[in-house]
Amino acid sequence: MQQLIYFFQKYKYGLYLLFLLSISLGLTINNHSFHRSKFISSTNSFTGGIYEKMSDFDNYLNLKDQNKALIEENLLLRNKISAFRNLTDTIIENTKTDSLNYDQQYTYISGKIFKNEFHKPYNYLTINRGNKHAVTSEMAVVNHKGIIGITDNSSSKYARVQSILNRNSKINARFKNSFHFGTLTWNAIDYNTVQLIDIPRQASFSIGDTIITGGRSAIFPEGIPVGTVISKNNSNTIDIKLFNDMSNLGNIYIIKSFHKKEIQNLEKK
């Protein structure tokens, strides 16, 4: 027993060292194993708290740089947005081959109406397409419901459209179920009603008949819907209710080119 106490007396530092070293070695091995030590790591509340404070301080010192980075990021995002806007503003050209009904081909250019008017005797619309987008004067403007007008003036980015609600507007139109044609005009009274004049006396029609473009003009292709007959004024003038609500127009299509395949084939021969 005395020997044992003497032994402890002699090697107390060595034993204490061994004790401490085995603890730290245990911790090291534990740290290398899959189940990491949960007590001695920077995730406990004390060390984590100190790190949090330090990181707050660090963030405060870096505010200037971070502002710079944020501004750069904002700039980048703004550029992306404007690029995206440009992208959505690009022209969608859509070629439609109409071989079933009228055997003709034309190309649409999409566009949007910037300014619309319908309350004057001579109404003009402004659209966001111009020479840049291959839009020149005397091109047909329609939308999905029907006829809208004819371009009469174009700048590099914009074009002016002579609405069908214009006293100068004269468009060839015919009945859908017969080939009697007339001229589409407007008497400047009601923006929902246009007049078809100069129809042949022998033309037979009834109220509710559909009117479409005639295809005799160089501007409109054949078969664009216009409206329905609502009443007959005198022998050769009838009132037509438009399919389009002219006070409520948005997206439009400009018809770029159309030709009848038959005529082309004929000219080739």
Next chain:
Amino acid sequence: MNRKPFYLSFIFFSLILLQVLILNNIRFLGYVNPYIYIAFIFLFPFKKNRFPILTLAFLLGLCIDSFSNSGGTHAFATTFIAFIRPYVFRIVFQKTEVDFEFFKLKQESFGKVFNFTVILTFIHHFILFSLVNFSFHNFFDVITRMFLSGIFTLILYFLGNFILSRKQES
């Protein structure tokens, strides 16, 4: 005499914070880091009873470990140099335990202090990097790290010592 414990605890905590918040972020060349916290072992007064220094060295290493997620490697290395400190002391300064009471590191010649510090630092760094490496591969890597970090630590230690002691004199 009463100021001694406060002075030592101040050194203890300030060395931990200095090490953890500033020096652990240096990573010069990706891996060269000074470990200045072992200055506490050099500065701790020599006494016959060695339990305090062993315990404090262990706690110091454990604190550094808990901040740097290294398990018990710092604790191991620090406890070990705290243990061998008297033997190195005996060899370098040619003095026995009787001289502990009147011994002061400042009064010794620079050469002896330098030897004492260099031996302890390199032993500490060798154990530390071996344990961090935790395998017998990349042994050459351990040696390079030991030397580069050790030199870094020593430069910082002597610079800091020089600056602080000059201040105390004036």
